Structure formats: structure tokens, C-alpha cells
Amino acid sequence: MSEDDRPAELRRLSEQLPRFMRLVHALKTQLAKNDNRDRAALVLLFPLARLGPLRQGALAELVHADPSTVSRHVAALVEQGLVHRVADESDGRASRLHVTDAGHAALETLRRERESHLDQVTAAWDDADLAALTTLFGRLLDDIATTLPGTDAGSLPTEPREIR
Structure with a gap:
């Protein structure tokens, strides 16, 4: 070009x-x-499963969402038995969010649904086009993430390509 x-x-x-x-x-x-599931809440399972137990505030920051919205979603996940709170070892007043076995199962269902839809959408694509899009789209998302205000680019955990 x-x-x-x-x-x-x-x-x-x-x-x-x-x-x-x-x-x-x-x-x-x-x-x-x-779907009667709260998909917005379920999406929070991805970073929790990938990064391990997080404090609720750190999760809100990570997903670039309002803390009160994340609080509401986390309450729903806890109520459904998909996440549980465990006292933070470094500060007993705080807690970390852990994904339960039921949460991992829900996450896997959501992942399969996403992959199935994308498989349908890209059914006529050849493997090279799909690989190129996946690589370039991931690169675009990573580069956009580094430009977000107040974000230290070096501290951003990048998501594995398979869950984007």
C-alpha cells in the first residue's frame, strides 16, 4: 500500500x-x-478463568467497566454458584473471586456457542483467510487496548486468541 x-x-x-x-x-x-442467562455477567468468567482469582475492583478495571455494573454482575454469578468469594490472603477485609466448577462448565458452554456461531459465519472461508483475520483482529484489539486512557500498556494482559 x-x-x-x-x-x-x-x-x-x-x-x-x-x-x-x-x-x-x-x-x-x-x-x-x-436466553434466560445473564450473558453480560457470564462474560466476566473469561478473565477470571484465564487470570485466576481477582478482586472485584481489579476485574472491573480489567474489563473497562463501571465498578457498580461489575458488582451487580458478580452478585448474579455468586447467586448462580458460578463464582465464589474467598478472603484475600494479603488483606482479609477484601476477597478474591474464584470460578467454581459450575462456572467453568458455563464458560465452556458459552465458548462452544461462540465458536459454533463463528464456524457458521466463516464456513465459506478458507483456512488462510480465517487465520489472517484472527491474527490481525487480535493485533488490532491489542493495539487499541494499549491506547486506552489510564492504561499502562505493559501491564495489560492480552487475551488468548481463542476467546476473543
């Missing part, structure tokens, strides 16, 4: 991102209508 093409490609990308976000929102809305 020449220097002259870069601004046009950036414009195309900047126009595609809002469409992507709208489609993701529409998909989440459709799934919520057909």
Missing part, C-alpha cells in the same frame, strides 16, 4: 468499526431474547 492509499484505508476501517459494534450489539440483543 502506498502512502497515498493509507488515509483511504484508515477511513474504510473507521467506517467498518461502528458497523462491527452495531452487529455485535444486535447479536447480543438477539441472544438475550432467546
Whole structure:
């Protein structure tokens, strides 16, 4: 790509991102209508399972969500038996969130559902195109994450590509 093409490609990308976000929102809305689970709460299981027990505040910061929203979601996860609180060894007044066996099972179900949907969406793609998208999309997400205000790029844990 020449220097002259870069601004046009950036414009195309900047126009595609809002469409992507709208489609993701529409998909989440459709799934919520057909599902009695609190999918927003379930998504918190991914970083907890990947990174291990976390304090609720650290989880909110990690997922870039309002602490009160995360608190509400965590309460739902605890009530459903998907997460339990364990006293923090370094500060007994605080607790860390641990994923239960039921939480791991719910996480695996959610993961299979995502993968099944993506398998349907990309069924006509060849393996090279799927691999290229996966690599480049992961790179884009990692690079966007490093630009978030108040985020130390070196401290951001990157998500494994298979759960993005």
C-alpha cells in the first residue's frame, strides 16, 4: 500500500468499526431474547478463568467497566454458584473471586456457542483467510487496548486468541 492509499484505508476501517459494534450489539440483543442467562455477567468468567482469582475492583478495571455494573454482575454469578468469594490472603477485609466448577462448565458452554456461531459465519472461508483475520483482529484489539486512557500498556494482559 502506498502512502497515498493509507488515509483511504484508515477511513474504510473507521467506517467498518461502528458497523462491527452495531452487529455485535444486535447479536447480543438477539441472544438475550432467546436466553434466560445473564450473558453480560457470564462474560466476566473469561478473565477470571484465564487470570485466576481477582478482586472485584481489579476485574472491573480489567474489563473497562463501571465498578457498580461489575458488582451487580458478580452478585448474579455468586447467586448462580458460578463464582465464589474467598478472603484475600494479603488483606482479609477484601476477597478474591474464584470460578467454581459450575462456572467453568458455563464458560465452556458459552465458548462452544461462540465458536459454533463463528464456524457458521466463516464456513465459506478458507483456512488462510480465517487465520489472517484472527491474527490481525487480535493485533488490532491489542493495539487499541494499549491506547486506552489510564492504561499502562505493559501491564495489560492480552487475551488468548481463542476467546476473543
